[in-house]
Amino acid sequence: MTMHLVDGGRPRFGPELRRFGTFLLGELKPRGRLLTPFNVITSAIVLLGGVLLVIRFAKGLGSITNLSQDVPWGLWIGFDVITGVAFAGGAYVVTFMVYILGQEKYHPIVRVTVLNGFLAYVFYAGALLLDLGRPWNVINPIIGNSFGVSSVLFLVAWHFMLYMMAEFIEFSPAVAEWLGWRRVRRVLKALTLGAVIFGITLSLLHQSGLGALYLMAKGKVHPLWYSEFIPILFVVSSVFAGLSMVIFEGSITHKVFHHRVGQRLRATHDDILRGLARICAGAMFVYLFLQLIVFVHGQRWTYLGTGWGAWYLLEIVGFVGVPAALFLSGFRKGRLPVIRAAAVLTLLGIVLNRLNVSVIGFKWYMAERYVPTWMEIVVTLAVISAEIWVFRWVVNRMPVLSFAEVDRTGEGERRVDIVAA
Amino acid sequence: MKRRDLLKTMCAAGGVSLVGGRLGAEERPPTAPLADRVGVLVDTTKCLGCRMCEFACATANDLPQPEASIDRSVERQTSPTQWTVVNRYETAKGPVTAKRQCMHCLQPACASACLTKAMYKEPEGPVRWRESKCMGCRFCMVSCPFDAPKFQYDSPVPKIQKCVMCWERLEQGERPACVANCPAGALQFGRRSDLLDEGRRRIALEPEKYVHHIYGEREVGGTSWLYLASVPFEQLGFPADVGETPFPVYTREFLYGVPLVLTLAPPLLLALSRASRARQIAEGEEEEER
Ligand code: SF4
Ligand code: SF4
Numbered sequence: 001m002t003m004h005l006v007d008g009g010r011p012r013f014g015p016e017l018r019r020f021g022t023f024l025l026g027e028l029k030p031r032g033r034l035l036t037p038f039n040v041i042t043s044a045i046v047l048l049g050g051v052l053l054v055i056r057f058a059k060g061l062g063s064i065t066n067l068s069q070d071v072p073w074g075l076w077i078g079f080d081v082i083t084g085v086a087f088a089g090g091a092y093v094v095t096f097m098v099y100i101l102g103q104e105k106y107h108p109i110v111r112v113t114v115l116n117g118f119l120a121y122v123f124y125a126g127a128l129l130l131d132l133g134r135p136w137n138v139i140n141p142i143i144g145n146s147f148g149v150s151s152v153l154f155l156v157a158w159h160f161m162l163y164m165m166a167e168f169i170e171f172s173p174a175v176a177e178w179l180g181w182r183r184v185r186r187v188l189k190a191l192t193l194g195a196v197i198f199g200i201t202l203s204l205l206h207q208s209g210l211g212a213l214y215l216m217a218k219g220k221v222h223p224l225w226y227s228e229f230i231p232i233l234f235v236v237s238s239v240f241a242g243l244s245m246v247i248f249e250g251s252i253t254h255k256v257f258h259h260r261v262g263q264r265l266r267a268t269h270d271d272i273l274r275g276l277a278r279i280c281a282g283a284m285f286v287y288l289f290l291q292l293i294v295f296v297h298g299q300r301w302t303y304l305g306t307g308w309g310a311w312y313l314l315e316i317v318g319f320v321g322v323p324a325a326l327f328l329s330g331f332r333k334g335r336l337p338v339i340r341a342a343a344v345l346t347l348l349g350i351v352l353n354r355l356n357v358s359v360i361g362f363k364w365y366m367a368e369r370y371v372p373t374w375m376e377i378v379v380t381l382a383v384i385s386a387e388i389w390v391f392r393w394v395v396n397r398m399p400v401l402s403f404a405e406v407d408r409t410g411e412g413e414r415r416v417d418i419v420a421a
Numbered sequence: 422m423k424r425r426d427l428l429k430t431m432c433a434a435g436g437v438s439l440v441g442g443r444l445g446a447e448e449r450p451p452t453a454p455l456a457d458r459v460g461v462l463v464d465t466t467k468c469l470g471c472r473m474c475e476f477a478c479a480t481a482n483d484l485p486q487p488e489a490s491i492d493r494s495v496e497r498q499t500s501p502t503q504w505t506v507v508n509r510y511e512t513a514k515g516p517v518t519a520k521r522q523c524m525h526c527l528q529p530a531c532a533s534a535c536l537t538k539a540m541y542k543e544p545e546g547p548v549r550w551r552e553s554k555c556m557g558c559r560f561c562m563v564s565c566p567f568d569a570p571k572f573q574y575d576s577p578v579p580k581i582q583k584c585v586m587c588w589e590r591l592e593q594g595e596r597p598a599c600v601a602n603c604p605a606g607a608l609q610f611g612r613r614s615d616l617l618d619e620g621r622r623r624i625a626l627e628p629e630k631y632v633h634h635i636y637g638e639r640e641v642g643g644t645s646w647l648y649l650a651s652v653p654f655e656q657l658g659f660p661a662d663v664g665e666t667p668f669p670v671y672t673r674e675f676l677y678g679v680p681l682v683l684t685l686a687p688p689l690l691l692a693l694s695r696a697s698r699a700r701q702i703a704e705g706e707e708e709e710e711r
Contacts, residue, residue, distance in 0.1 A: 062574030069498065069571050072559035100690050102697030133557020133572060133579040140537040140554050147538070152672050153560045154536035155679060193694060201686040205679055215671040216530050216564035219662055231675055 031396050042385035049382025052375050053130065061133060064375040070363055075372040076131045078358035080380055082210050083351055084124025085160075086234070089242025091117025091167060092203035093279075099196045108265035109272055111174055111400045112253060113246050115391065118167040123387040125160045130379065152212045159206035166199035178398040207238040214357055222361035224303050224312040227294045230357065236290060237350060239283040243276050244323075244346040251340055257395050262402020270336060277331040277339040280346065284324035291316055308364065315356060319349025458527070458546030459591070460613040460637075460645035461600055462620055463520060465657065466630060467607035470518030472507045474599035474608070478522075479503070481587055481598035496658055501571045501582040505599060512652040519657045520599070520608075522584035523548060523569035524637060525645035530668035531561035531570055539581070540570070546613070546645045547586035555581055566641050566663045586645070616647050623649060642667025 056064045067074050094113045097103045129135050141147060141154055142161070148154045169191050176185035211234030214221055227233075254261060254269060261269075295301075303309050323345035330338035359370065395401060475487045484502050491497070497506045505522040525548045531540040532548060539555035542548045550570070557579055561570045573579035587597035595601065600608040609616065620635045636654045637644035641663050648654065655661040 058577055060574055060576045060579055061572075065574075067574060069500065069562070070568070072562040072572060096690075100694045100697065102694070102701050104701075128558075131558075133559065134555055135557070137537065137554060137556040140556060148536040150533040150669060150672075150676065151536040151560070152675065153534065153558060155676070157536060193691075197687050197690045197694070200690055201683060204686065205682055208675070212672055212675040213560070213563070215675065216534060216668050218664075218668070218671060219566065219660065220563075228671070228674075 027397055030393075042389065045378060045385050046382045046389075049379045049385075052379055052382075056130070056379075061131070064373060064379070066370055066373050066376065068370065070366060070368075071359075071370040073131075073362075074359060074370055075376045075380060076127055078355050079351070080124050080127035080383060081131075082358050083354040084120055084127070085210060086207065086238045086241040086350055086354060087245045087347070088117045088120035088124065089203065089207060089238035090246040091170075091242065092200045093239050093242050094246065095170065095196045096200050097279075099193055100200070105268065105275060106272060108262065108268060108401075109246065109250060111171065111403060112250070112395070114167055114170045115174075115394060115400055116245070116249060117242075118164065118171055119387050119391055119394075121160060121164045121167065123383050123390075125164070127380075127383050128157075128160075130383075152209055152215070156206050156209040156213065159202045159209065163199055163202040163206065166195040166202065169195040170199065174398045174400055174403065177403070203238075204235055208232065208235045210234055211357070217362070220363050221357055222303075222308055222364040223298065224300055224308055225353075225357045225361045227298050229290065229294050229297075233287070233290060233294070236283060236287045237353065240280040240287070240346055241350040243280050243283075244343040244350075247273055247276050247280075247339060247343040248347060251336075251343075253395070253401065257392075257401060260395055260401045265401055270334075273336060273339055274331050274334060277327045277342065280342070281324050281327035281331065284320055284327065284346070288316070288320055288324065291320075308361070311356070311360075315349060315352045319345055319352055323349065458544075458613050458645055459586075459611065460525065460546060460616055460647060461586075461597065462609040462611070462616040463646065463648045464607050464609075464623065465517055465519045465648060465650045467605050468507070468518045468520065469605045469607070470507055470509055470516075471604065473602050473604055474520055475503065475505055475507060477598040477602035478505045478584070481590065482585075499569065499571060499583070501573045501580070504582065504584040508658060510657050512656045514651050517650065517652060517657060519648070519650070521658070522599075522646070523586075524567050524641075525584075525586055526566075526641055526668070527643040527645065528641070528667035528669050530564040530566060530641070533669035533672070534560045534564035536560070543588070545591070547588050547591065549585045549588050550581045550583065552580060557581075564668065566660065566668055613643075613645055613647070620647055620649055639665045641665070642670075 052064050061067055065074060065076075091114050094106055094110055098106050098110050129138065132138060141157060169188065172188040173185050173192070176182075176188055208231035211230035211232075214226070214230055215228065218226060250269070250273065304313070323342040326338050326342035326345065330336070330342055362370075472487070472491075478484070479486050482504065484504065487503055493509045496508050496510075499506050499522060505520055507518055507520045509516050509518045525542075525546060529540070529542050529548050532538075532542050534540070535555075536558065537554040537556055539551045540548065540561050541551060557572070559570075559572055559581075561581060562568070562572060569583045571582045573582065587595075587599075590597060596610040597608075600610045609619065611619075617635065617638060620638075624631045624633055624635075630651055631649055632651065632653055634650075634654065636648040636650070636659055637646055642665065648657075648659070650657055653661075
């Protein structure tokens, strides 16, 4: 950071304000080359997505989606919201390990994970708004003139909102550091533990809540995916979904933002990945065990002979069992490529699982299948692109991949490494 | 009109055609027990398949008139512009026609799914949708075991559309339009408990004519619309696997767990974090001593 406004920790009005303005304007400018292939492609997608959304809001959901009276929730809910939120689960797991269990080893990835989680909620949970037929009434369940407290969706919506706030508070010290507001930072930092505890509680509830949405779709979700245990399966799988995302995204971030990565993270990154791989493997074995219980409990073997059975086995064995074994061996032998491959497989498995519950296995008995339109896919890609842009903007400016840590044992700050300019 | 009076008139209107004649006599509290909500009994053995109810429904609810000639061999579904449909089914006992619409469940999945209370069960029985509240999330559609709610996908200001048991007509003391216009007397409006009695009476009188099952008596915890038929209901396109558990029960356990987690998890997490911090400090001191 080149421009510091630090002056007893607070910007003064007048000239300070003007300087603050110039600082912000300067920061808003893009950094680096503009005409990269990535930028060109994502810009085109976002522009196209914007046009499609204009059509969607002018003419109704049917104009650009393949949703129907039989399939009211498609790609936007099944992938953007339900899968996206599972992927964002890394934030609550990592904050749990660092702030609750005191595993300092993972501290260097806390900020980037929380930032990722926060943005995922803003964009992917925010994508819920695109799917609402009457989004202007979204305030009804919030301002309290209509509390549908018996609704799982009510709970999920509220938790999304509260959790976004909790994650913002967890991330806010980075913003304060960026702005050079020392005192503000101290206050915000003091809120972290509270936000973390609140955030983990909320996460447990809405990760499971997303599964609970389908409890009343009994008879509509294929019996191989429907059970009263969906909520539990969703929480447990959100643990390794989130951590696999952290591994996957961390590996990319590490390369792309190499210049922003602090010394400590650089030194411990591989070690962190190995640790995460071990936790993933553990969570996945627990998950497989639960799936087995559900399988037996639901007497599901009758379905195994069908095409759905093969599809189910592919998901469970190919995209949970195999990556779990890979994680384990990658951890034992310390082989990062294996761990990365396992993470990718796991992520695919989560996409499969969430879509199997919400889209593919939904009304499985119907002859006419829902397949998203290319326009639904473009909008989804636009949401992802926009999220990556914001992520990149923040990482390039705020101390995310490299920051001074507050020594949890008390006595003030311990400068771990120098913030890159 | 006060609720109590409303219920009275509603039942009086429906009671005209009812046997037993013990209606409207006593005052009922505004929250009448579940069984005494109003409903409709559909006797498919009397149904002619004339589709008068479809037309009456369209007129009463300002919907476009349904197609006059239809292909009887396809099973039609209700839609945003048609809240009830009459389908013909080829059964072991010959063709049977049956009217379908929202069942007005006693414990409606749609209403418990709705996070804005836009879907709402009136204490008198009808399940209504309220435009000013709905945010168009379509969770009601995902949850309804009978796929009754329909959504206007072609509108920028979409509504959820389904049978509302002619709520406005009921408020004026009239019967639902379909019931009032059925030339065959296949539909009967009244208190649900009386309709059940009537259904049982018909089955007892002609046990060979009817299957001994009133659809809606127990399905999904009971529905306000009740059906009689000469053949098993699966043959008439009714879902047979909906069970007798009211659908809201499936999420109840989860929802009960929520306050529990909200109160238990935070102190637990705090204690854990304290413990690990104490451990860290202890370790730190050890290191210093060394
Ligand atoms: S049939 Fe569906 S829409 Fe009608 S009351 Fe029951 S759950 Fe609600
Ligand atoms: S679409 Fe409307 S009526 Fe249906 S659950 Fe959502 S808010 Fe309620």
